[in-house]
Amino acid sequence: MNVLFLAPNYPPEMVDFTRGLADVGARVYGIADGPVGQLGPTVQNALAGYRQAKLYDRDATLQAARSFGVRFDRVECLWEPFVELAADLREVFGIPGMSLDCARGFRDKELMKQRVEAAGLRVPHHARAHTADEVRAHAERIGYPIIVKPIAGAGSADTFRCNSRQELEVALGKTQHVREVSVEEFVDGEEYTFDTICVDGRPVFHNVAWYRPRPLQARSNEWISPQVVVLRNPDQPELRGGIELGLGVLRALGMGTGFTHMEWYKKANGEVVFGEIGARSAGGHLVDQMNYSSDVDLFREWARAVVWKSFEATVTRKYNVAIIFKRALGQGRIRRIEGLEAYMAKYGKYVATEQLLRPGTRRRDWKQTLVSDGFVVVRHPELAPTLEMADEFGENVRLYAE
Ligand SMILES: Nc1ncnc2c1ncn2[C@@H]1O[C@H](COP(=O)(O)OP(=O)(O)OP(=O)(O)O)[C@@H](O)[C@H]1O
Ligand SMILES: [Mg+2]
Numbered sequence: 001m002n003v004l005f006l007a008p009n010y011p012p013e014m015v016d017f018t019r020g021l022a023d024v025g026a027r028v029y030g031i032a033d034g035p036v037g038q039l040g041p042t043v044q045n046a047l048a049g050y051r052q053a054k055l056y057d058r059d060a061t062l063q064a065a066r067s068f069g070v071r072f073d074r075v076e077c078l079w080e081p082f083v084e085l086a087a088d089l090r091e092v093f094g095i096p097g098m099s100l101d102c103a104r105g106f107r108d109k110e111l112m113k114q115r116v117e118a119a120g121l122r123v124p125h126h127a128r129a130h131t132a133d134e135v136r137a138h139a140e141r142i143g144y145p146i147i148v149k150p151i152a153g154a155g156s157a158d159t160f161r162c163n164s165r166q167e168l169e170v171a172l173g174k175t176q177h178v179r180e181v182s183v184e185e186f187v188d189g190e191e192y193t194f195d196t197i198c199v200d201g202r203p204v205f206h207n208v209a210w211y212r213p214r215p216l217q218a219r220s221n222e223w224i225s226p227q228v229v230v231l232r233n234p235d236q237p238e239l240r241g242g243i244e245l246g247l248g249v250l251r252a253l254g255m256g257t258g259f260t261h262m263e264w265y266k267k268a269n270g271e272v273v274f275g276e277i278g279a280r281s282a283g284g285h286l287v288d289q290m291n292y293s294s295d296v297d298l299f300r301e302w303a304r305a306v307v308w309k310s311f312e313a314t315v316t317r318k319y320n321v322a323i324i325f326k327r328a329l330g331q332g333r334i335r336r337i338e339g340l341e342a343y344m345a346k347y348g349k350y351v352a353t354e355q356l357l358r359p360g361t362r363r364r365d366w367k368q369t370l371v372s373d374g375f376v377v378v379r380h381p382e383l384a385p386t387l388e389m390a391d392e393f394g395e396n397v398r399l400y401a402e
Contacts, residue, residue, distance in 0.1 A: 001025070001026045001027065001073045001074065001307050001308075002026070002027050002029065002048075002070050002071060002072045002073050002074075003021055003026040003027065003028050003029065003072065003073065003074045003075075003076060003306075003307060004029045004030075004031070004065055004068075004072045004074070004075045004076070004089070005017070005018060005021060005028055005029065005030050005076050005077070006030075006031055006032070006055060006061070006075070006076070006077035006079070006082050006085065006086055006089075007030075007031075007032050007055060007077060007078075007079040007082060008028070008030035008031075008032060008039070008043050008046075008047065008050075009030070009032060009034070009038075009039050009040065009043045010032065010034075010079070011079060011283055013078075013281065013283070013285070013287055013288070013299075014078060014079065015040060015042050015043055016042075016287075016299035017078055017281070017299050017302060017303065018030065018042070018043050018046045018047065019042050019043075019045075019046045019299065019300075020297070020299035020300040020301075020302060020303035020304075021046065021076075021303040021307065022045070022046035022047075023300045023303065024300060024303045024304045024307050024308065025307070026074075026303065026307045027048040027070075028046055028047050028048055029047065029048055029049045029050070029051075029065075029068050029070065029072070030043070030047050030049070030050045030051075031050070031051050031052075031053050031055065031061055031064050031065065032050075032052065032053075032055065033052065033053070033054055033055060034052060035052055036050050036052065049068050049070075051064035051065075051067060051068070052064075055081075055082050055085060056081075058085065058088065061085060061089070062089065062092065065089060065093075072093060072095055073095065073307075074095065074096075074097060074306055074307060075089045075090045075093065075095055075097065076097075076258070076306055077280075078258075078259060078280045078281050078302075079280065080107075080278055080280055083103055083106065083107060083278070083279050083280055084100060084103045084104060084107055086098075086103070087099060087100040087102070087103035088100050097256060097257070097306075098255075098256050098257075098258070098279060102253065102254045102255075102256070102279075103279060105253045105254070106253060106260075106277060106278055106279035107152055107278070107279075108151055108152060109149070109150075109151050109152070109182045109276060110126065110127075110128040110151055110182055112253065112276065112277065113126050113182075113274070115252050115253055116248075116249050116252050116253070116274050118252070119248055119249075119251065119252035120248075121245060121248045121249060121252065121274055122245070122271065122272065122273050122274060123273065123274045124147070124184040124185040124186075124187050124273060124274075124275075125142045125184065125185040126142075126182055126183065126184045126185070127141075127142070127182070127183050128151065128180065128181075128182060128183075129180070129181050129182075129183055130179070130180055132172045135148060135168070135172060135181060135183055136165075136168065136172075138183040139162070139165075139168055139183060142183060142184070142185050143185070144162065144163055144164055144165075144168075144186075145161055145162060145163045145186035146161075146162050146168070146183055146184060146185065146186055147159065147160065147161055147162075147182075147183070147184040147185075147186050147216075148160045148162060148168070148171050148172075148175060148181050148182070148183055148184075149181060149182050149184070150175075150178045150180070150181055150182070151179075151180040151181065151182055152180075158174070158175055158178055159216060159219075160174065160175070161186055161216060187265045187267065187273045187275075188267060188268070189265045189266050189267040189268060189273070190210065190211075190214075190265065190266045191210075191211045191214040191215065191263060191264070191265050191266075191275070192208055192209065192210050192211070192239070192242055192263070192264055192265075192266065193207070193208060193209040193211075193228075193261060193262060193263055193264075193282060193286070194206065194207075194208055194242055194243060194245075194246035194260075194262040194263075194264060195207040195208075195209070195259070195260065195261050195262070195281075195282055195286065195290065196246070196250070196259070196260045197258070197259055197260075197298065197301060197302055197305050197311065198250065198255050198256070198257055198258060198259075198260060198305070199257050199305050199309050199310070199311065200256060200257055200309065201250060201251065201254070201255045201256060201257075203247070203250070204305065204311035205298065205301065205311060205313075205315060206234060206243070206246075207230060207234055207290050207293075208230075208231050208234035208239050208242065208243070209228050209229060209230045209231065209282075209286060209289070210228070210229045210231060211226075211227075211228055212226070212227040212228070212229060212387075212390070213226070215263075219367070222327050222366055223327070224327075224394075225324050225325060225326055225327065225393070225394035226324075226325045226370070226372075227322055227323065227324050227325075227390045227394070228284065228286060228289065228322070228323050229320060229321070229322045229323075229383075229386065229387070229390065230286070230289040230290055230292075230293045230320065230321040230322075231320060231383070232293060232317050232318070232319055232320045232321075232381065232383070233317065234317075241266070241270070241271075241272040242264045242266060242272050245264055245272050245274060246262050246264065249262060249274060249277055253277065255279070257305055257306055257309060258279060258280075258302070258305065258306055259279070259280055259281040259302050260277060260278065260279055260280075261277065261278045261280060261281060261282040261286075262274075262275070262276070262277040262278075263275035263276050263277070281302065283370065284323070284325075284370040284371060285323055285371070285375065285377070286323075287299065288353075288377070289321040289322075289323055289377060290321075292319065292321045292352045292377060292379050293317055293318065293319050293320070293321045293379070294313075294315045294316055294317050294318060294319075295316075295318065296313040296314075296315060297313065298313070301313045318381060319379035319380060319381055319386075320379065320380055320381070320382070320383045320386040321352065321377060321378070321379040321386070322377070322378050322379070322386050322387070322389070322390040323375050323376070323377050324375060324376050324377075324378070324390050324393045324394055325370060325371060325372045325374075325375045326356060326372055326373050326374055326375060326376075326397065326399055327366045327372045327373055327399075328357075328363050328373045328398075328399035328400060328401040329398060329399065329400050329401065330400055330401040330402045331363065331401055331402070332362070332363065332401050332402050333359075333360060333361060333362050333363065333401055333402070334357050334358065334359050334360065334361050334362075334363060334373065334399055334400070334401050335359055335400050335401060335402050336359055336399075336400050337356060337358075337359065337397070337398070337399050337400075338397070338398045338399075338400070339396040339397040339398055340354075340356065340397050342396070343392065343393060343396060343397050347378060347389050347392075350378045350379060350380050350385075350389060351376060351377070351378055352377040352378065352379050353376070353377045354375075354376045354377075355374050355375055355376070356373065356374035356375070356376070356397075356399060357373045357374045357399065363401045373399050373401075374399070376393055376397075378390060378393070
């Protein structure tokens with residue numbers, strides 16, 4: 001099996017997906033922006049061939065793909081901006097897998113909501129807008145508070161909550177560079193994910209994670225140490241509505257084989273509302289968290305699903321798994337870490353991995369990367385202690401930069 005895998009080394013988790021493809025016996029060909037020398041040893045070992053080309057340039061990518069001189073059986077990509085490009089290449093080469101039209105449904109937030117809504121599922125009231133006047137008109141019709149966000153966004157970038165006309169004017173000023181926006185009813189409630197690996201549209205693996213707090217809040221306040229908690233029991237009654245919604249969405253959008261990452265909201269009155277979905281794996285180490293929850297290797301199982309349409313891991317859910325991202329206080333380089341030793345002494349046996357930036361390292365831009373200045377992952381069979389450990393890390397471990 002020859003698999004063309006776009007972006008085999010970035011974002012960082014792609015390294016493991018590339019390795020997974022090789023693990024299941026595929027011959028893996030990669031295309032990405034950087035020179036071959038920049039690929040790490042894991043990717044180098046996993047690849048049968050590599051070409052450097054700008055993925056933003058369709059023709060260059062197509063040419064690079066042809067230059068391998070092999071017949072591909074699969075074309076895959078798990079990096080959001082190029083999921084459509086992979087579908088495009090599949091159509092050009094006549095390879096089975098998700099069509100371009102289907103991929104667009106997973107990428108264009110308006111088209112996505114139209115398709116989900118047409119299936120009778122609850123989406124936020126929404127509209128597409130190209131001009132400031134269109135946004136204003138939709139806002140009046142939908143009613144405040146509203147959300148304004150790019151049609152093809154990621155990372156909560158340029159996403160604004162507006163409680164009033166005045167706040168909308170401020171947001172319009174900040175979104176002038178965005179060609180097309182979604183205007184949505186603001187849905188108040190808790191926010192969860194629904195992640196799957198599907199084979200021919202049927203989930204062979206599923207997962208629910210809980211955002212604490214909601215991503216927009218986490219992305220708007222630097223003092224927050226955002227948490228994402230993989231729930232040990234995604235099949236509990238409290239989450240059933242979200243899972244049913246998720247299964248409906250997969251059908252509505254015509255999911256085939258691969259990873260999906262959906263976000264959904266649960267209102268105080270129990271109503272569940274669709275957020276968004278991607279035909280790709282979640283970022284921010286969520287795949288690692290899922291692996292820690294059941295001691296499985298979903299990088300490899302995703303590969304097995306796309307290459308062989310099978311899933312062989314035994315998923316025995318053992319832990320709730322929380323990741324806590326840290327933002328340092330101050331600017332510049334990390335100078336010291338406080339509270340980590342005491343934390344590790346107390347909870348070390350529950351810590352799956354600790355990857356805080358060490359003193360001397362330059363701070364990351366917390367607005368650009370969810371991972372911020374590092375993170376810890378804790379796991380426990382029960383939820384309450386998991387949350388307690390997560391909160392304590394947020395409160396008692398501090399990074400200082402200057
Ligand atoms: N209609 C809405 N009601 C309430 N909150 C919303 C709504 N739309 C977006 N948000 C908030 O903004 C966040 C970002 O929105 P969304 O997930 O659509 O964009 P994104 O840029 O693709 O995000 P990411 O890549 O971080 O998942 C959501 O996680 C949620 O917290
Ligand atoms: Mg999102």
